[in-house]
Each structure stands twice: as structure tokens, then as C-alpha cells.
Amino acid sequence: MISRLLTAIALAILLTLTILPAATWAVASGLGVDNGHLSSCPASNNCVVSQNADPKHAIDPIAYHVDRNAARETLLKVLGVVPRTEVIEQTDNYIHATSKSRIFKFVDDVEFYFPPNESVIHLRSASRIGESDLGVNRRRVEQIRLALRDLNI
The missing domain is CATH 1.20.5 (Single alpha-helices involved in coiled-coils or other helix-helix interfaces)
Structure with a gap:
């Protein structure tokens, strides 16, 4: 007993x-969408966001020219092949994934928001810890953008 x-x-x-x-x-x-916006970045140099960002953290949203659901499904397929990346949450207008660094297994949160009546995907990618990511979050998102462009979304 x-x-x-x-x-x-x-x-x-x-x-x-x-x-x-x-x-x-x-x-x-x-994390998540609040009043149609992803969270802004902290002062540290390890985050990028496409909404309401200062110049240091700003990145363009990803434009698409297909049906919103097709763009979302294509993005999910791309995330499925990004190394060490796992989709944690998905709704009809939001995707949250985590991506781990190869050696030290640092976790970054990568978010995508599909606003209604716009053909763009807003995004945010941020390290959970540290001051700098040496540009990893920006490069990851730009690689995802290029993959989606190659897939003609």
C-alpha cells in the first residue's frame, strides 16, 4: 500500500x-495571436517578427497567391522537412513550431499567422534563451520563404 x-x-x-x-x-x-498580432520581439538580438517591429527585428511577411488552406498545408509540409523542427500547435489561422539547435539543443519558437482577408503569412521566430542567435532565426525563416516560393504558393 x-x-x-x-x-x-x-x-x-x-x-x-x-x-x-x-x-x-x-x-x-x-506566444500566439493576440488581437490579430503576434507578440513583438524582446530587446535581445535573437528574434524576428513581421508585425509592428523595430528595424532590428523586422522581417517581411510571406506573401502567397493560392488559396489560404493550400498555403497553410504547403507550409506544414515545408515545416515537416526543416531539420529538428516540430509542429506543436495548429489551427486554421495559426501554426506554432519549435526548432532545436543541432549541438546544444537550444529551442526556438517559430510562429505563423494567417490573418483573415490578407494573402500573407505573418511570422515570428525567437530564441527562448540567450542574447544573440547569430542570425539563425532570420535565416531559418528566409529558407522557409524560399521553399514556399519554389513551391509556387
């Missing part, structure tokens, strides 16, 4: 330590 109770407590602690911090971090980080 005591061993079952200890096992249950240990399992509860393990789940709390592994699942809840990630969920709490995501909520506290301001």
Missing part, C-alpha cells in the same frame, strides 16, 4: 516537473 502511494507521488512529481513547466512557459512567453 505504501509503495503504491510512493509510486503515485513520484509519478505525479515527475509529470509536474516535465509537463507543466513547458505549458507554463508557453503561456507566460506570450
Whole structure:
């Protein structure tokens, strides 16, 4: 009886330590779309965003010329082949993926927003930690843009 109770407590602690911090971090980080906008970037040099950005963090949205659902599905296919990238959440107008660095496994959050009545994909890519990413987030998003252009979206 005591061993079952200890096992249950240990399992509860393990789940709390592994699942809840990630969920709490995501909520506290301001991910997602709020009033039609992705979050702005912090002052650090490890983020780019296509909405309401200062010159240091600004990047153009990705324009598309096909049906919105086709653009979204094509983007999901592209994300499926980006190394060390996993789609975490998707809705009809939003995609959140994480991308891990090869050696140190640093996590970046990559977000895409499909606003209604616009043929653009707004985006945000940001490192969770650190001051600089040596341009990795900007390069990743530009590679995704090129892949989508090659696929004629």
C-alpha cells in the first residue's frame, strides 16, 4: 500500500516537473495571436517578427497567391522537412513550431499567422534563451520563404 502511494507521488512529481513547466512557459512567453498580432520581439538580438517591429527585428511577411488552406498545408509540409523542427500547435489561422539547435539543443519558437482577408503569412521566430542567435532565426525563416516560393504558393 505504501509503495503504491510512493509510486503515485513520484509519478505525479515527475509529470509536474516535465509537463507543466513547458505549458507554463508557453503561456507566460506570450506566444500566439493576440488581437490579430503576434507578440513583438524582446530587446535581445535573437528574434524576428513581421508585425509592428523595430528595424532590428523586422522581417517581411510571406506573401502567397493560392488559396489560404493550400498555403497553410504547403507550409506544414515545408515545416515537416526543416531539420529538428516540430509542429506543436495548429489551427486554421495559426501554426506554432519549435526548432532545436543541432549541438546544444537550444529551442526556438517559430510562429505563423494567417490573418483573415490578407494573402500573407505573418511570422515570428525567437530564441527562448540567450542574447544573440547569430542570425539563425532570420535565416531559418528566409529558407522557409524560399521553399514556399519554389513551391509556387
